[in-house]
Amino acid sequence: MAAKQVFAINTFTESANGTLSLGIGTNNAGQPDWTFANNASRYSQRRLTAYVRTALVSVTESPQDRQLIPRDSRNGAVVPVAGTVTDPGVRRVQLRVTGNGRTETFSSSSKSFRFTPRVTAGLHEYSFELRATGPGIDRVVARRDGVVAGDVLVVQGQSNAEAAKYSGAANAEESPYLRSFGTPTSDGTISGADRVWHYATGDVTNQSGSVGQWAIRMGRKLVDTYKVPVALFNGAHGGQPISFFQRNDAAPNDLGSNYGRLRQRLQAAGVLGNVRGVLWYQGESDNDNAAVHVAGFSELLQDWRSDFGTASRYYVYQVRTSPCGTTTNMNLREAQRQLGDTAGVTLLSTNGLSGHDGCHYAYLGGYREMGDHAFAVLGRDLYGGPSAGVAPPNPSAVTAGGSQLVVQLRSTDPLTVDAGAHADFVVEGGAVSVTSVAYQPGGKLVLTLSGPATAVTGLTYQGHLGAGPWITNATGAGLLAFKLPVT
Numbered sequence: 001m002a003a004k005q006v007f008a009i010n011t012f013t014e015s016a017n018g019t020l021s022l023g024i025g026t027n028n029a030g031q032p033d034w035t036f037a038n039n040a041s042r043y044s045q046r047r048l049t050a051y052v053r054t055a056l057v058s059v060t061e062s063p064q065d066r067q068l069i070p071r072d073s074r075n076g077a078v079v080p081v082a083g084t085v086t087d088p089g090v091r092r093v094q095l096r097v098t099g100n101g102r103t104e105t106f107s108s109s110s111k112s113f114r115f116t117p118r119v120t121a122g123l124h125e126y127s128f129e130l131r132a133t134g135p136g137i138d139r140v141v142a143r144r145d146g147v148v149a150g151d152v153l154v155v156q157g158q159s160n161a162e163a164a165k166y167s168g169a170a171n172a173e174e175s176p177y178l179r180s181f182g183t184p185t186s187d188g189t190i191s192g193a194d195r196v197w198h199y200a201t202g203d204v205t206n207q208s209g210s211v212g213q214w215a216i217r218m219g220r221k222l223v224d225t226y227k228v229p230v231a232l233f234n235g236a237h238g239g240q241p242i243s244f245f246q247r248n249d250a251a252p253n254d255l256g257s258n259y260g261r262l263r264q265r266l267q268a269a270g271v272l273g274n275v276r277g278v279l280w281y282q283g284e285s286d287n288d289n290a291a292v293h294v295a296g297f298s299e300l301l302q303d304w305r306s307d308f309g310t311a312s313r314y315y316v317y318q319v320r321t322s323p324c325g326t327t328t329n330m331n332l333r334e335a336q337r338q339l340g341d342t343a344g345v346t347l348l349s350t351n352g353l354s355g356h357d358g359c360h361y362a363y364l365g366g367y368r369e370m371g372d373h374a375f376a377v378l379g380r381d382l383y384g385g386p387s388a389g390v391a392p393p394n395p396s397a398v399t400a401g402g403s404q405l406v407v408q409l410r411s412t413d414p415l416t417v418d419a420g421a422h423a424d425f426v427v428e429g430g431a432v433s434v435t436s437v438a439y440q441p442g443g444k445l446v447l448t449l450s451g452p453a454t455a456v457t458g459l460t461y462q463g464h465l466g467a468g469p470w471i472t473n474a475t476g477a478g479l480l481a482f483k484l485p486v487t
Contacts, residue, residue: 055087061080063079122227163367211232215232409443463479
């Protein structure tokens with residue numbers, strides 16, 4: 001039977017001076033659901049009577065519509081359905097679970113019941129239908145649709161983790177197998193009230209299901225390539241220093257804190273201890289203060305590992321700028337690069353992205369490619385995907401000889417060096433400059449100088465604002481910014 005409008009109230013949350021748009025049944029003279037009717041004043045009586053049938057069963061445990069259950073090592077999950085029969089006329093409770101081309105039926109004649117069906121992870125949804133039967137009774141008492149098993153990822157940080165729509169849309173990346181829970185709003189009351197699973201959306205921010213543009217791109221590629229549903233939780237908040245994101249240890253679920261709002265969402269969704277990966281993009285608002293940033297991140301990482309579990313993987317974007325608008329400041333970015341060695345995190349690069357406006361990114365040439373790079377790295381780490389050309393180029397040492405500097409990279413992946421990329425290198429301690437740069441097999445960048453390197457003490461790679469030229473690997477990830485001594 002086709003759905004019908006029964007009763008509608010519109011503009012309920014608008015200002016107190018606004019007029020409600022409401023109606024019974026379908027509006028045949030305008031919007032079917034009475035939107036824009038502005039007609040509340042036409043009703044001479046304002047009495048609503050609700051008729052409710054007595055419940056036959058009290059359901060105490062069941063999935064939500066659209067819920068993602070974290071998959072286990074057997075590529076599936078148990079989804080309990082439990083409750084108590086409340087009507088003496090009910091003789092039997094039956095659960096039907098349909099999905100992946102099959103239907104399973106579970107039955108109980110006890111007053112209290114608990115079923116534990118198992119679902120498999122994949123691009124298929126499950127429906128759960130609970131039916132109560134007895135003499136003269138045959139009623140569906142609960143139904144849940146769109147349930148899947150899959151993986152949970154968290155995105156956190158400043159505005160480039162929010163990844164709003166600045167230029168170009170990402171809505172084509174949305175998928176029925178990309179989910180989210182609650183809302184990333186900074187309003188604690190609204191955050192605490194939204195305890196519902198949603199389909200993930202990429203272009204809008206601070207709304208139910210908002211995950212950001214590069215996260216939706218990353219998620220879509222994971223779903224399409226590895227055939228596993230993904231839940232994305234974005235807790236980002238633009239323009240904030242690292243202190244803003246810390247946990248209130250006295251009240252970890254404090255809805256007045258950014259950490260508490262995200263933690264409550266994960267906990268209410270039933271996934272707090274099942275986060276597979278956390279992706280962090282923050283540092284512009286720390287204004288190149290490396291000591292403050294590293295101390296704050298170390299504390300945050302410790303709390304994440306305590307709350308999310310030791311099995312989670314942690315990914316850190318080296319920011320393009322700190323603060324926005326300049327790439328000459330290097331203290332914070334070099335400190336972030338070193339986190340890969342000292343904190344056990346995996347680094348991601350923002351160099352190589354030409355759709356950059358000095359702080360944020362367009363979708364094409366920016367957030368889309370960020371999503372592609374994150375997909376490649378997570379694919380390697382979590383899904384057994386290819387490893388060649390995935391890690392962003394990262395130096396280990398710089399040596400001098402004659403009129404050349406040699407940057408030894410940690411990977412032997414071939415690199416593409418655009419013409420003019422030498423301009424982003426700054427030599428310290430000598431009255432020379434870099435005149436050209438070339439990739440040499442074996443994981444080396446050979447920099448030719450304008451003169452002998454005898455007095456050179458250090459080398460910095462700053463990157464730049466805006467578009468190329470770049471030094472990139474096969475996936476387009478750019479050389480990490482660095483500041484290293486020369487030996």
